[in-house]
Amino acid sequence: MYDYKPRIDYALLAAILVLIVLGSLTVWSASGFSEPMLERHLIRAMIAVGCIVVMSGISPMHYQRSAPFLYGLAVVLLIGVIIAGDSTNGSQRWLVIGPIRFQPSELVKVAIPLMVAWILAAEATRPDLKKIGICLLVTAVPAGLIFIQPDLDGAIFTVIYALFVLYFAGMSWKIIGSFLATVATAVPLLWIFVMEAYQKKRVTQFLDPESDPLGAGYQIIQSLIAIGSGGIRGKGWMNATQGHLGFIPESHTDFIFSTYAEEWGFFGCALLLSLYLFITGRVIWLAYQSESTFTRLVSSTFALSFFLYAFINMGMVSGLLPVMGSPLPFFSYGGTAMITQGICFGIVMSLCLYKPYKPNRPDRL
Numbered sequence: 001m002y003d004y005k006p007r008i009d010y011a012l013l014a015a016i017l018v019l020i021v022l023g024s025l026t027v028w029s030a031s032g033f034s035e036p037m038l039e040r041h042l043i044r045a046m047i048a049v050g051c052i053v054v055m056s057g058i059s060p061m062h063y064q065r066s067a068p069f070l071y072g073l074a075v076v077l078l079i080g081v082i083i084a085g086d087s088t089n090g091s092q093r094w095l096v097i098g099p100i101r102f103q104p105s106e107l108v109k110v111a112i113p114l115m116v117a118w119i120l121a122a123e124a125t126r127p128d129l130k131k132i133g134i135c136l137l138v139t140a141v142p143a144g145l146i147f148i149q150p151d152l153d154g155a156i157f158t159v160i161y162a163l164f165v166l167y168f169a170g171m172s173w174k175i176i177g178s179f180l181a182t183v184a185t186a187v188p189l190l191w192i193f194v195m196e197a198y199q200k201k202r203v204t205q206f207l208d209p210e211s212d213p214l215g216a217g218y219q220i221i222q223s224l225i226a227i228g229s230g231g232i233r234g235k236g237w238m239n240a241t242q243g244h245l246g247f248i249p250e251s252h253t254d255f256i257f258s259t260y261a262e263e264w265g266f267f268g269c270a271l272l273l274s275l276y277l278f279i280t281g282r283v284i285w286l287a288y289q290s291e292s293t294f295t296r297l298v299s300s301t302f303a304l305s306f307f308l309y310a311f312i313n314m315g316m317v318s319g320l321l322p323v324m325g326s327p328l329p330f331f332s333y334g335g336t337a338m339i340t341q342g343i344c345f346g347i348v349m350s351l352c353l354y355k356p357y358k359p360n361r362p363d364r365l
Contacts, residue, residue: 006057007353009286013052015279016330016345020045022260022272023331029238030252030259030333037252037333044335048342055346060354063347064294067111067118071138074111077104078145085149093149105154106340108142109305110347112158116165117297126170135162150196153324160308164301169293203322219255222248223317226258234265252333254326257317273314276329280307283345286352295351302344 024041031037077095081104085092093103116135120127127135139162147155167176191200226242229235240262242248248255261269280303287299306329313328315321327337 004057006053007349008053008056009282009349009353012279012282012345012349015275015282017049019275019330023256023328025237026256026260026263026331027252027333029240029263030256041333044338048330048338051339051342052346052349055343056349056353058350060292060295060351063114063351064118064121067114071111071115074104074107075142075145077107078142080104082145082148093151102336105146105151106336108146108158109161109340110343112139112142112161113165113298113301116162117294117301120165120169120297121294126172127166132166132171132175135166152195153326161301161305164304165297168297168300219248220319220323223255223258224319227261227318230262230265232266234263234268237263239263254313254332255317256332257314257328276307276310280304283348290352292351299348299351302348306341306344
């Protein structure tokens, strides 16, 4: 009989809860003290925490066995988006099923690491060119479907998830170097033939935001003003003038870090970054305590992907990276992304904390 038992790493859960509390305080402030928005945020946060608890109780064997089926479901849903998806701002990325509206591309964040790890875990050896080719081919299907939506950022991230798994599986540095060289060579071609006008504007805005201070560069300039005005100790909670006066668009979603930095200053930013580093390091440490190749690959990939999202969000609002649609995990206002992160960490805790039964007597079944 299957024994369902949640397995919780309390240090990891505590750090996630601190992120959610800080994020909720900032959402409340950045949204102009909107009670409905805060309520929706808290409900989604509770669902995410519930997902951590529920998913942590499922046996790791179930995750490994269900990886191909989850991958297939993700592909089917992405095809459904192309056929009957809901459009917003010119992008067809959502599916509406009854009262539920969600992005199937979020499911890919879970499905691709599980699927690629499932392929590689069958033979716990360093992946050769054949295995790498199979993994990239498997990844190319959902990446291509996401690219069609169009969502170039999502397609790139899908490939990155697979590369993280391959990296932790021991992919040769020669292959990694060759891949990076290929990407660098392809950048001009992407600029000419693939990137849309709004995507090119993001890059030019990143390189020289002052060239269009009232247009494309407005958002990043106002974000930098907010971060800089926070100083060392910040202006205090609910005193972020840049966000409250409407100078920062999307101040409660993609640019929530700007409001947080203005209110809490350098010390608050250092605390936030420390939490993301602790969670990432904790998961990787737990992963490498396991004897399971599948556990190490999946958990380490989830950890690195989690930190990548945090790094990209902080980098783009600080002017270090081009602007992308990357929320701050467990912090920004949002639904599907936060719940997906909850699912990922529930899977991590299940994989890393599972202790297989070892009988005391050799003859005991």
